[in-house]
Amino acid sequence: MSENNGPAIHIEGIKRSYGHIEALRGVDMQVEKGTIFGLLGSNGAGKSTLIKVLVGSTRPSAGHVRVLGLDPFKDARKLRELLGYMPQAPALYEDLSARDNIHFFGASHRLPDLAGQVERVLTFTDLVARAGDAVSGFSGGMKQRVSLACALVHQPQVLFLDEPTAGVDPLLKEAFWEHFRQLASEGVTLFISTHLMDEALLCDKLAIMRAGTVLACDTPQNILLRGNSTVKIWRGQKLERETISQYPTQLPGLLQSYGLDPAITKLELDQDNLETIMLRLINDKPGAGQTVDAQV
Amino acid sequence: MATSVTLSQEQTGHTTLPAVARTLAVLKRVLKQLVRDRRFLALSIAAPLLIMYLLKIFFDSLGNFGPSRYIVPAGALIIHFLTYILCAIVLVRERTAQTLPRMLVNGYRRAEIILGYLAAYTILATIQTLIVLFELAWVFNLDYDLGKQLSIYLVNWLLAVISISLGIFLSNFSENEGQMLPTIPLVILPSVFLSGFLINVDKLPGWIEWLSRLTPLYYANTVLQSLIKPGGELSQEWPSLLGLLLYGIIVLVLATFTLKEQE
Numbered sequence: 243m244s245e246n247n248g249p250a251i252h253i254e255g256i257k258r259s260y261g262h263i264e265a266l267r268g269v270d271m272q273v274e275k276g277t278i279f280g281l282l283g284s285n286g287a288g289k290s291t292l293i294k295v296l297v298g299s300t301r302p303s304a305g306h307v308r309v310l311g312l313d314p315f316k317d318a319r320k321l322r323e324l325l326g327y328m329p330q331a332p333a334l335y336e337d338l339s340a341r342d343n344i345h346f347f348g349a350s351h352r353l354p355d356l357a358g359q360v361e362r363v364l365t366f367t368d369l370v371a372r373a374g375d376a377v378s379g380f381s382g383g384m385k386q387r388v389s390l391a392c393a394l395v396h397q398p399q400v401l402f403l404d405e406p407t408a409g410v411d412p413l414l415k416e417a418f419w420e421h422f423r424q425l426a427s428e429g430v431t432l433f434i435s436t437h438l439m440d441e442a443l444l445c446d447k448l449a450i451m452r453a454g455t456v457l458a459c460d461t462p463q464n465i466l467l468r469g470n471s472t473v474k475i476w477r478g479q480k481l482e483r484e485t486i487s488q489y490p491t492q493l494p495g496l497l498q499s500y501g502l503d504p505a506i507t508k509l510e511l512d513q514d515n516l517e518t519i520m521l522r523l524i525n526d527k528p529g530a531g532q533t534v535d536a537q538v
Numbered sequence: 539m540a541t542s543v544t545l546s547q548e549q550t551g552h553t554t555l556p557a558v559a560r561t562l563a564v565l566k567r568v569l570k571q572l573v574r575d576r577r578f579l580a581l582s583i584a585a586p587l588l589i590m591y592l593l594k595i596f597f598d599s600l601g602n603f604g605p606s607r608y609i610v611p612a613g614a615l616i617i618h619f620l621t622y623i624l625c626a627i628v629l630v631r632e633r634t635a636q637t638l639p640r641m642l643v644n645g646y647r648r649a650e651i652i653l654g655y656l657a658a659y660t661i662l663a664t665i666q667t668l669i670v671l672f673e674l675a676w677v678f679n680l681d682y683d684l685g686k687q688l689s690i691y692l693v694n695w696l697l698a699v700i701s702i703s704l705g706i707f708l709s710n711f712s713e714n715e716g717q718m719l720p721t722i723p724l725v726i727l728p729s730v731f732l733s734g735f736l737i738n739v740d741k742l743p744g745w746i747e748w749l750s751r752l753t754p755l756y757y758a759n760t761v762l763q764s765l766i767k768p769g770g771e772l773s774q775e776w777p778s779l780l781g782l783l784l785y786g787i788i789v790l791v792l793a794t795f796t797l798k799e800q801e
Contacts, residue, residue, distance in 0.1 A: 297643045301800050315800070322645040333636040335567070337574050342567070349563035350645040376574070392640075 246311030250275040250400055250431035251296065256305035258291050258454075265291040266302070267454040273433060273447070278426050280445030280462075281435040282520070288454040289435035290330055293402050296433065297327045309400055323351060326398030330405050332385040336378040340369050340388045343377060348395035356395075363391040366421065382409040390418070400431045407441060419444055439516040450520055457523040462516070469514025469522075475500065476508040489513060557650055564646065564654020568628075572662060582624065582662060586670045589616050594677040610766050611735040611759045613674045614694050618755050619726050621663045621698040625705035628655065629797075630718045648797045652790070656702055663698035667691065682766075689765055689772045693779070697758040700786040704754065707793035729755040734763070757782035 251273035258266040266288045273279040281289045294300035295307060298314035298321065307314055312321040334343050344360050353359050364373050367387040372380070377388055386406060393401060403422075407415045419441070422432050426446075434445065442448050442462060449459040458465055471489040473496060475482045486492040489511075500506065514522075572579060593612055632638040641651060671691055674680060682690070704725065712718040732739060732746065733755035739747050750756045760778040764770045772779065 299639050299643055299800060319645070322643060325643075327640065327643045329636055329640055331636045333640040335571060335637060336635075337571050338567070342570060346563060346567045347640070347644050350560055350641070 248308075248311055249273055250277075250310060251279070251433060252306075252308040253292075253296075254306045256292065256295060256307060257303045258288075258295060258300060259303050265454050266295070268305070269451075269454070269456055271449055271456060271459055273431060275431050276426055276429045277446040278422055278432045278434060278444070280442045280448045281433070281451060282437065282439070282442040282448055282516075283435075283451035284437055286453075287437075287451040289437075289451055290404050291454075292451075293327075293404050293433065293435060297325060297402055298322070323396070324399045326393035326396065326401040328389050328393040328401070328403045328406055330408065332377075332389045334377050334385060334388055334392070337376055339374050339376055340364065340380070340384075340391070341373040343388055344391045344395050347392040351396040353396060359395055359397070363394050366394070367391045368417070383411060383414045386410055386418075387414075390421070394425075398430065400433065401425065403432065403434045405435055405437070407436070407438070415441070439520075442516060450523060452520075452524050457520070465519060466513070466516065469519040471514070472512040473497075474508075474510040474512065475506060477503070477505045478507060557647065560646055560650045561654045561657070564641075564651055565657045568655055568658035569661065572658065579662075582620070582666060583669060586616055586620055586666060587673055590670060590673045590677060597678070607763070607766070608735070609674060609678050609680070610690060610762050611733070611755075613670050614697055614758050614762060615729065615733070615735065615755060617663075617667050617670055617694050617698050618701045618729060618758070620666060621659070621701040622705045622725060623722060624662065625655065625659045625702040626709050626718055626722065627715055628659075629706055629709040630712045630715055633712075634714050642799055648799060649794050652706055652794050652797065655706060656699070656790070659702045660699050663702060664695060667694050667698050670694070686765060686770070690762065692772070693758055693761050693765070693782070696782055696786065697754055700754045700782065700789060703786055703789040703793055707789050707796065710793065710796040710798070725753075729753045732756060733759040735759045751781075754782060754785050757785060 249272045251271070253269055253271045256266050256269040257264070269288070269292060271279075281292065283289050291300060295302050296309055296314060298318045301315060309321055310324055312324075314321055335346070338346070341360060341364065344363060345356065348356050348360060361370075364370050367390055369384070369387055369391060372384065377385060380388065386409070390403070390406060393403070407418050410418065422434070422444075426432055434441075436442055443466075445462060447460065448462050448465060450457045450465070458468070467488065469489075471486050471493070473484045473486065473493070475484065484496055486496055493511075590613070593609070593616075597609065629638065632641075638651075642648075668691070671687070671694060675682070675687070708721045708725065709718055712721070728749070731737060732742075732750035732753055734750065735755070739750045739756070742750075757778045761772070761775040761782070764775040764778075765772065
């Protein structure tokens with residue numbers, strides 16, 4: 243493991259422009275080691291650009307980045323031994339087999355037993371049965387698995403996954419997340435971008451991005467607490483609605499005001515989901531609703 | 539999915555792999571891709587054979603032409619053309635498939651990628667050059683002695699390697715295959731007209747004469763024209779041979795430094 247005792251990832255005031263388009267407008271965040279950090283946002287929010295900056299593939303216009311205490315540009319050679327990267331596109335050699343692809347990306351590192359490690363990641367991603375087949379014949383989900391295996395083969399300490407479950411069926415998505423949890427339990431830091439709300443809730447910490455800015459950065463539970471809850475109270479056929487902003491603590495007070503009215507026939511609680519909270523955050527933050535149309 | 543396998547994090551102290559090993563990894567991977575693409579391989583071998591045969595029909599139709607002044611350089615032009623095209627598309631394809639940035643993030647360095655590609659395609663070009671020169675000698679009944687034939691092969695082989703480097707270098711300026719295609723006539727047509735193989739460049743305006751130095755075929759043709767003369771030897775045209783070598787080194791260095799590591 244790295245000798246760095248600080249956070250796995252430290253981002254301070256990162257900006258990046260593509261011509262007149264500002265893909266990142268001053269991003270700050272910190273990711274602790276051995277955690278799963280989610281980057282949630284719609285297309286064009288700046289998620290991929292941020293990941294490219296962190297892996298040293300795109301140079302930022304301003305700001306500072308440290309991954310495991312290292313600069314992704316000045317210490318690129320040292321850092322590349324320690325990080326794994328799964329881009330949004332599969333980025334595989336379609337005419338080669340899954341095994342050949344994994345072996346090639348593993349061959350750039352000095353591994354004591356590369357062949358053995360290739361077999362281990364093939365097993366880990368459940369690809370053994372098709373390991374010798376050309377990737378061109380694989381489904382989208384299988385290509386994603388090969389791509390993940392390529393990112394894992396050298397046992398990185400930090401893993402950057404750019405929308406790893408895009409186009410993946412629910413069953414496979416669940417299996418992917420089992421893998422991610424297992425890796426985090428082994429001390430690997432995972433930095434995952436997604437535009438899927440259900441997936442975002444599985445992260446230890448979450449940053450919501452929009453048009454190159456971070457709207458919120460907290461645990462999913464705390465972000466959910468920012469939402470409102472609507473309590474629906476029926477007295478026979480009559481429906482009354484009460485809105486509370488802090489669901490677990492304000493609910494008893496609200497119910498006390500009703501007493502235990504025997505006329506109350508039904509109670510329902512509607513909580514804001516992550517999507518609603520995200521939309522509210524966008525509306526509350528002037529300028530953040532602007533979409534970056536460029537493919538970044 | 540199999541979740542019982544644990545990817546142990548105990549072996550993370552791995553040190554940096556030597557550049558030679560990574561270059562060999564690129565070479566092996568590109569060779570594997572070439573071997574798997576049988577159609578590409580078949581076309582790479584069949585195309586020069588067909589072109590040489592068409593050339594034979596063309597020269598035969600000209601009657602008693604004494605074609606050796608043109609035939610050997612024409613062979614060089616075919617080698618230059620085919621090897622340039624062979625490699626011009628490959629790195630663009632890597633860029634569009636995003637495997638190139640992935641390779642770089644994974645720790646492969648620019649020079650290792652370029653040299654790995656060059657080595658792999660040189661193996662193919664070596665075979666292609668041999669086939670072209672064999673067919674040339676056979677269909678045109680060229681009866682040069684072994685030493686001269688080896689010298690001609692060496693010049694053509696060197697030209698092939700340089701053409702591959704040129705293809706890699708120019709592909710660095712293209713984002714996709716569509717942008718790469720217009721560079722093909724831009725490289726090949728000046729090679730035809732400015733190499734001295736059809737027109738004597740000394741008779742062209744001064745600035746065009748200087749422009750001719752930008753095409754590797756100019757140096758190769760100068761050496762070959764001298765070689766095919768009775769008593770011609772490789773050592774007689776050493777400045778052009780040196781020019782060809784220098785051209786190759788410069789293009790290779792440029793190819794390495796123009797390969798973008800970051801956006």
